[in-house]
Amino acid sequence: MRPDVENGSAPLEMGEKSMMLQVLALHVPGLTQILAHVIAEVRGSVNKDINGAELLYSLLNAPWLQSLLKTLLLCIFALEGFQVDHFQYLISCVECVSTTEITETTCVFQALLSAHDTVSLRDYEPDLPPLPKDLPEDEEAMRIVCLVKNNQPLGATIRRDDVTGEIYIARVIHGGLVDRSGLLHAGDRLVEVNGQPVFGLEPEQIIQILVSTHLLSYYMLLYVRAMVDYNPHVDPSIPCADAGMAFRKGDILEIVDQSDTLWWQAVKLPSISACAGLIPSTSLLKRSQKELWWSQPYHPHTCDELIAIDEKCVEAGTFSSGFRRSLHLCRQRRGQAFGTSQFCTLRCPASCYSSLANPYEEVVRYQHHPEHPHRLIALLGPSGVGVNELRRRLIEINPKVYQGAVPHTTRPPKCHEESGREYHFISREQFDTMVCNHRFIEFGELRGHLYGTSVDAIKDVLASGKICVIDIEPYALESVRTAELRAYVIFIKPPSVEQMKRTRMDSHIITNYYTSRPFKDEDFQEIEDAGRDMEQHYCQFFDHAIVNDGLQAACVQLLTAVRRAQDEPQWVPAAWIRPTGQS
Numbered sequence: 280m281r282p283d284v285e286n287g288s289a290p291l292e293m294g295e296k297s298m299m300l301q302v303l304a305l306h307v308p309g310l311t312q313i314l315a316h317v318i319a320e321v322r323g324s325v326n327k328d329i330n331g332a333e334l335l336y337s338l339l340n341a342p343w344l345q346s347l348l349k350t351l352l353l354c355i356f357a358l359e360g361f362q363v364d365h366f367q368y369l370i371s372c373v374e375c376v377s378t379t380e381i382t383e384t385t386c387v388f389q390a391l392l393s394a395h396d397t398v399s400l401r402d403y404e405p406d407l408p409p410l411p412k413d414l415p416e417d418e419e420a421m422r423i424v425c426l427v428k429n430n431q432p433l434g435a436t437i438r439r440d441d442v443t444g445e446i447y448i449a450r451v452i453h454g455g456l457v458d459r460s461g462l463l464h465a466g467d468r469l470v471e472v473n474g475q476p477v478f479g480l481e482p483e484q485i486i487q488i489l490v491s492t493h494l495l496s497y498y499m500l501l502y503v504r505a506m507v508d509y510n511p512h513v514d515p516s517i518p519c520a521d522a523g524m525a526f527r528k529g530d531i532l533e534i535v536d537q538s539d540t541l542w543w544q545a546v547k548l549p550s551i552s553a554c555a556g557l558i559p560s561t562s563l564l565k566r567s568q569k570e571l572w573w574s575q576p577y578h579p580h581t582c583d584e585l586i587a588i589d590e591k592c593v594e595a596g597t598f599s600s601g602f603r604r605s606l607h608l609c610r611q612r613r614g615q616a617f618g619t620s621q622f623c624t625l626r627c628p629a630s631c632y633s634s635l636a637n638p639y640e641e642v643v644r645y646q647h648h649p650e651h652p653h654r655l656i657a658l659l660g661p662s663g664v665g666v667n668e669l670r671r672r673l674i675e676i677n678p679k680v681y682q683g684a685v686p687h688t689t690r691p692p693k694c695h696e697e698s699g700r701e702y703h704f705i706s707r708e709q710f711d712t713m714v715c716n717h718r719f720i721e722f723g724e725l726r727g728h729l730y731g732t733s734v735d736a737i738k739d740v741l742a743s744g745k746i747c748v749i750d751i752e753p754y755a756l757e758s759v760r761t762a763e764l765r766a767y768v769i770f771i772k773p774p775s776v777e778q779m780k781r782t783r784m785d786s787h788i789i790t791n792y793y794t795s796r797p798f799k800d801e802d803f804q805e806i807e808d809a810g811r812d813m814e815q816h817y818c819q820f821f822d823h824a825i826v827n828d829g830l831q832a833a834c835v836q837l838l839t840a841v842r843r844a845q846d847e848p849q850w851v852p853a854a855w856i857r858p859t860g861q862s
């Protein structure tokens with residue numbers, strides 16, 4: 280096997296080449312003289328009728344000619360930009376030529392070719408201990424390999440033999456970690472990963488073992504999604520503001536150094552600079568946010584209090600949601616929504632409690648497995664922007680692929696309605712039980728009847744192999760960003776007011792009183808303001824954003840985004856992938 284040139288030293292520069300020639304001239308001062316001597320010797324041998332092959336053999340064996348050839352090769356190596364390994368390879372060839380027995384029928388080129396073959400057969404791999412001689416015949420030889428994981432993927436795919444249940448390396452990605460290690464090859468059978476037998480496991484489970492293991496590497500890098508904004512230039516506690524790195528909510532950061540408890544080093548992805556910047560550690564960020572929290576005036580409405588009101592209202596049957604667009608409930612103006620969870624989510628966004636708990640969310644690159652249920656698609660946007668319209672159109676494009684979740688309701692069915700088709704019709708007691716068991720991602724009351732979208736209704740669609748598309752309010756983000764549903768959240772963003780005026784000239788808005796009327800200018804302003812608020816507070820949870828300008832263009836973008844969510848790797852919370860307790 281030829282030596283791996285990748286690990287050789289870099290080719291010499293021109294300056295070094297001329298230096299090499301000078302060295303050559305110094306060490307071989309009588310080069311012309313020597314060559315003249317060689318020619319004279321050959322002439323003399325011819326005159327003495329000596330066999331040509333014998334002459335060549337004796338010449339090549341002459342130590343002075345060997346050192347001359349080595350020097351010349353060194354010279355060629357310098358001029359041609361060969362690397363150290365090439366040079367050693369050529370030297371091996373020269374040595375081999377000199378020891379090759381040359382018969383009358385051979386010529387120098389054959390000798391060189393045979394030398395090349397001999398050298399190329401040499402094994403440049405590290406020496407491994409021999410297999411024990413007394414190995415029983417039925418005993419399988421096994422290799423134990425150790426790969427040090429870093430931030431890169433392993434660069435190999437695995438497959439399970441459906442008949443035997445055995446796991447094999449299916450493919451080694453060229454240039455990846457496994458490829459470069461040279462330790463594993465396509466067709467190798469995996470027996471254990473980190474001491475854990477893999478026989479019978481699904482490839483996905485093995486990947487989870489690999490992803491979750493910390494023991495493989497001390498150097499494993501950490502990726503996080505920023506849940507808060509940070510600007511080093513307004514942070515008085517940073518040791519050096521210029522060494523700091525600013526980031527925005529939703530940015531993916533690669534933490535390259537956590538050795539300091541207060542200041543970590545990170546790069547922002549996709550990285551344009553190899554140089555890391557200082558960012559506050561989780562504990563430092565929490566500490567400063569707590570200080571900020573306490574320094575602000577007391578607000579009687581905390582998230583917890585509002586949620587409590589919410590639940591009490593539901594118990595008392597007085598709760599009115601007014602924001603359930605997916606169920607086409609009434610469209611409630613913000614001013615009328617006070618005291619509901621909508622108020623809670625608008626006024627106490629993720630930047631208060633939840634971000635205090637978690638200023639960084641650990642993430643991993645996740646590729647949806649084609650045989651697993653699809654990721655849930657959750658659309659989010661200010662009321663009136665066109666979330667329902669886009670959802671409806673997407674489902675219409677291919678109802679065999681896209682489907683909404685069937686809601687639950689306590690209202691009695693109409694004559695044409697069938698339970699499980701339009702709605703799941705259930706009693707109020709059943710509904711309350713589902714609420715207590717946290718089975719709803721969203722629920723509310725309209726005209727004395729409860730409506731809700733349940734986790735199970737979503738799971739039913741996913742289990743049927745379809746892509747479930749729902750629209751949600753911000754407060755439901757937590758319920759859908761779970762290992763079970765793995766929601767891909769798409770924000771439907773309003774275009775400018777002027778643009779909305781142009782595109783919505785013929786469109787109608789559904790009012791609080793279930794009537795529809797043409798859009799007014801103030802509707803557009805309200806949509807724009809609500810969209811800005813939503814983006815400001817929740818952008819860290821958005822996997823993608825689409826500006827709903829022209830309906831058709833927005834629909835194409837939605838279709839593309841939904842396909843990407845299923846087909847391309849995405850950053851997802853590490854907790855979704857790791858088994859419980861390891862997050």
Ligand SMILES: Nc1ncnc2c1ncn2[C@@H]1O[C@H](COP(=O)(O)OP(=O)(O)OP(=O)(O)O)[C@@H](O)[C@H]1O
Pocket residue numbers: 603604605610660661662663664665666667668669782783786787788789827828829830833
């Ligand atoms: N890009 C667009 N161009 C023109 N009209 C649009 C566009 N997007 C949506 N519409 C229209 O705007 C109206 C409101 O849309 P939709 O009902 O989907 O809003 P929504 O975001 O679901 O809010 P709500 O649930 O409060 O109705 C509909 O008549 C819809 O056809």
